[in-house]
Amino acid sequence: MTTALSVAPPGPATPLRSRWLILAVLCLAQLTVVLDNTVLTVAVPVLTTELDASTTDIQWMINAYALVQCGLLLTAGSAADRYGRRRMLVAGLVLFGVGSLAAGLARSGDQLIAARAGMGVGGALLVTATLAVAMQVFDGAERSRAIGLWAATSALGYAAGPPIGGIILAHLPWGAIFLVNVPIVLVCLVAGLALVPESRDPVGGRPDVGGVLLSTAGLTGVVWAIIDGPERGWTSPAILGAAGVGVLLLAAFVGWERRIAAPMLDMHFFTDRRFVGAVTGVVLITFGSTGALFLLTQDLQFVRGYPAWEAGLRMVPFALSIVLLNLGGVATRLIRRLGVPGAIALGMVLLSAGLTLVTHVRSDSYAVLLTGLLVMGFGCALANPAIVEAVMSSIPPAKAGVGAGIDGTMAEVGGSLGIAVLGAVLNARFAALAPVAVAGAGSYPAALAAVGETERGRVTDAFASALVTGQTAGAVAVLAGGLLAAGLLRRAERTR
Numbered sequence: 001m002t003t004a005l006s007v008a009p010p011g012p013a014t015p016l017r018s019r020w021l022i023l024a025v026l027c028l029a030q031l032t033v034v035l036d037n038t039v040l041t042v043a044v045p046v047l048t049t050e051l052d053a054s055t056t057d058i059q060w061m062i063n064a065y066a067l068v069q070c071g072l073l074l075t076a077g078s079a080a081d082r083y084g085r086r087r088m089l090v091a092g093l094v095l096f097g098v099g100s101l102a103a104g105l106a107r108s109g110d111q112l113i114a115a116r117a118g119m120g121v122g123g124a125l126l127v128t129a130t131l132a133v134a135m136q137v138f139d140g141a142e143r144s145r146a147i148g149l150w151a152a153t154s155a156l157g158y159a160a161g162p163p164i165g166g167i168i169l170a171h172l173p174w175g176a177i178f179l180v181n182v183p184i185v186l187v188c189l190v191a192g193l194a195l196v197p198e199s200r201d202p203v204g205g206r207p208d209v210g211g212v213l214l215s216t217a218g219l220t221g222v223v224w225a226i227i228d229g230p231e232r233g234w235t236s237p238a239i240l241g242a243a244g245v246g247v248l249l250l251a252a253f254v255g256w257e258r259r260i261a262a263p264m265l266d267m268h269f270f271t272d273r274r275f276v277g278a279v280t281g282v283v284l285i286t287f288g289s290t291g292a293l294f295l296l297t298q299d300l301q302f303v304r305g306y307p308a309w310e311a312g313l314r315m316v317p318f319a320l321s322i323v324l325l326n327l328g329g330v331a332t333r334l335i336r337r338l339g340v341p342g343a344i345a346l347g348m349v350l351l352s353a354g355l356t357l358v359t360h361v362r363s364d365s366y367a368v369l370l371t372g373l374l375v376m377g378f379g380c381a382l383a384n385p386a387i388v389e390a391v392m393s394s395i396p397p398a399k400a401g402v403g404a405g406i407d408g409t410m411a412e413v414g415g416s417l418g419i420a421v422l423g424a425v426l427n428a429r430f431a432a433l434a435p436v437a438v439a440g441a442g443s444y445p446a447a448l449a450a451v452g453e454t455e456r457g458r459v460t461d462a463f464a465s466a467l468v469t470g471q472t473a474g475a476v477a478v479l480a481g482g483l484l485a486a487g488l489l490r491r492a493e494r495t496r
Contacts, residue, residue, distance in 0.1 A: 018195050019137045023146050025191045026130040027153040029093065032184050033123045034154045036100075037066060038161030039177055042308040046174050047112075057109040063227050064113050068120030069127070070412035071220035075212045077128040077405020078264035081201040085132045085401060089192055092125025097185035104179035115178075124408075131404035135392055136199040144335060147392065148326035148385035152319075155380055158293075159312060159319035166309020201398045208264040214253035215264070219409065221246025226416040230423050265402060269395055273492035278390035281344060281485030282407060283414035285387055288348075288481045289380065291418025292355050292474030295426060295467060299359075302444050303464045317370055321377030322384070331381040340386045341490040347383025348482020351376050352475045359471040383482060390489055422477070426470035433462035 040047075040062050047053050047061065080088040099119035106112040131150055138146040168176050225243035232239050257263040269275045293315075300311035325331045335343040354375030361368050391407045392400065434447060435458050444463045451459055 019142075021191075022137055022195050023134060023149060025188050025195065026134055027149060028184065029089075029126050029188045029192075030130045030150060031153045031157045031160075032181055032188075033096065033126050034157030035161045035164065036119065036123070036178075036181070038158055038312070039165040040161075042162050042165040042312075043169060043174050043177060046169065047109075050174065051107075051109045051112065053109045057113070059228075059231065060113045061109065061116060064116040065120045065123065066412065066416075067220060067224055067227065068117045069123040070223045070409060070416075071216045072121060072124035073128060073408040073412070074215045074219070074265060074402070074405040076124040077132070077401040077403070077408075078208065078211075079125070080129050080132050080401030080404070081399055082207070084198050084200045085129050085136065086192070086196045086198040088125050088401070089129035089133060089196060090189065092122045092129055093185050093189045093192065094122070095119075096122030096126060097182055097189070098122075100178045100181035100185065104175035104177070104182075106175070119178075127408045128401050128404040131388075131392070131407070132400040133196055133199070135397060135400040135403075137197070141332070141336070144385070144389055145326070145329055145332040147388050148331050148335075148381075149323075151384040151388050152323045152326040152331075152381065155322045155377075155384065156319040159315045162297075162308045162312025163310070163316065164312075166307070166312070169309075201401075203398070206262050208257075208260060208262060210256050210260070211253060211264040214249050214256055218246045218249030218253055219413075221249065223413065223416055226413070226420050230420055230427070234424075265406070266399070272394055273495060274390070274489065275394035277485065277488030277492045278387065278394050279406060279410055280488055281387050281481075282391060282410040283417075284481030284485050285344070285348065285383060285478075286411045286414030287418040287421070288474060288478035289351060289383075289418070290415035291422035292351075292471060292478055294419045295422055295470045295474055296355070296358065298426070299464075299467050299471065303460070303467060314366070314369065315373065318373040318377045318380075321374050322381040325378065325381035326385065331385060334382060335386050335389070338382075339493075340390050341486040341493065343382045343386040344390075344482055344489065345486035347379040347381070347386065348478050348486075350379030351383065352379075352479040352482070354379065355471060355475040355478065359468055359475065387485065418474075418477070422470050422474050425473050426466050429469040430463050430466035433465055434459055435462070 044058055047058060051057070053061065076088065076092075096119055099115050099117075099122055103112055103115035103119060106115055131147075134146045134150055135143065165177055168180065221242045223246075225239045225246065228242075229239050234240075254267065257265055257267050297311055297315070300306050300314060301308055304311075306314065338346060354372040354377075357375065358369050358372035361372075363369075388407055392403045395403045430444070430447075435451065435455055444459070447459050447463075448456060
């Protein structure tokens with residue numbers, strides 16, 4: 001018997017006076033989690049020197065966090081519904097804080113990788129619990145605005161990582177990048193215990209141990225293959241094996257969830273066209289937007305010559321515009337007026353237009369880049385909350401944790417695919433345009449190191465041209481994904 005029909009009230013019977021303070025705590029926790037996805041990028045040189053880390057070590061230091069987090073998001077969401085969203089929020093804060101402390105005190109590459117993996121466990125609990133708690137604390141129009149602010153916080157964290165990391169490294173040892181999380185976690189922990197009410201699925205059921213094992217192993221295998229595919233080669237035995245085993249385990253997970261009485265993910269959700277359209281939209285939108293933004297950061301660093309922290313600083317207007325439009329309620333009012341499908345379509349059109357502007361209108365002035373970033377920010381301010389709302393509103397409120405887990409998982413998968421696929425487009429075009437002498441170099445910095453001064457200009461021009469191709473493909477992917485997602489949701493609304 002399915003638990004999908006057990007529906008909790010859509011929000012608190014009496015709005016909590018402290019609900020906006022609770023949201024501030026949730027957003028602060030979410031900001032810290034997302035920021036740690038990108039903050040480490042500026043520390044690569046110092047980690048290589050001080051920890052004697054190899055290229056493989058560096059990749060695992062960066063990727064262990066995202067890999068573990070993605071593999072556990074579904075499980076974390078289910079745990080929040082079954083055992084209490086406040087309880088999982090507190091557990092996530094504790095694990096994330098302990099992991100951050102261990103990372104800051106690490107004295108070897110292996111220790112840092114293990115600490116980052118531990119942070120990923122806490123991060124998975126926080127990503128799902130923060131959104132699930134917001135869904136329970138707010139209702140009506142306020143819920144849409146709360147979702148918008150939560151989504152805007154994620155965008156701010158993504159962009160703020162490199163400049164914050166650069167500022168810390170300019171004055172403190174590299175371990176401070178992680179140690180600054182500890183006081184933030186303590187503040188959130190105290191405030192969360194004092195303010196956040198407990199909520200859970202009234203029909204929790206028995207723990208779905210089989211679902212936990214199958215989904216975690218399957219997602220980890222698939223996401224690892226996507227992340228490591230560009231480095232090892234898409235046809236390498238390790239990548240094909242991990243992807244194949246991951247897909248088989250996920251297929252087994254689907255079969256298992258169909259048979260048991262209390263599944264962690266009710267497969268009946270997938271009979272709802274709105275849910276299917278929303279989940280598809282998350283993958284499509286994050287595929288194009290994350291991949292395109294990844295290429296834009298490559299453009300700022302390698303072609304325009306900014307160091308990683310300064311490139312991140314120049315991206316901050318993009319994130320701030322998203323925050324301000326949601327903080328002021330502008331995005332919420334537009335989403336309500338346009339409808340979710342219309343907001344997604346317009347948002348992705350604007351994101352694609354802004355990316356096209358910064359790609360094809362080259363200028364030494366920051367004005368063109370700033371204009372493009374603001375247009376992109378306006379687009380994301382509309383599309384990101386709209387797609388999150390589409391996912392969360394298509395399942396029963398009692399399953400808010402599972403909904404948050406699905407949204408987070410699909411976003412991670414879509415983002416990883418976007419970086420991998422658009423990165424492959426970039427590398428293929430660069431290989432076709434670069435001088436023969438750098439064939440097989442594997443990256444732009446490696447190609448520069450392989451040639452003399454006379455060939456450096458040709459290598460740089462080839463990479464700049466390849467970036468234009470990749471970013472143009474990204475703009476097309478953003479536009480196509482947004483319009484397709486909006487079309488699927490519009491069709492689902494008409495058939496309800």
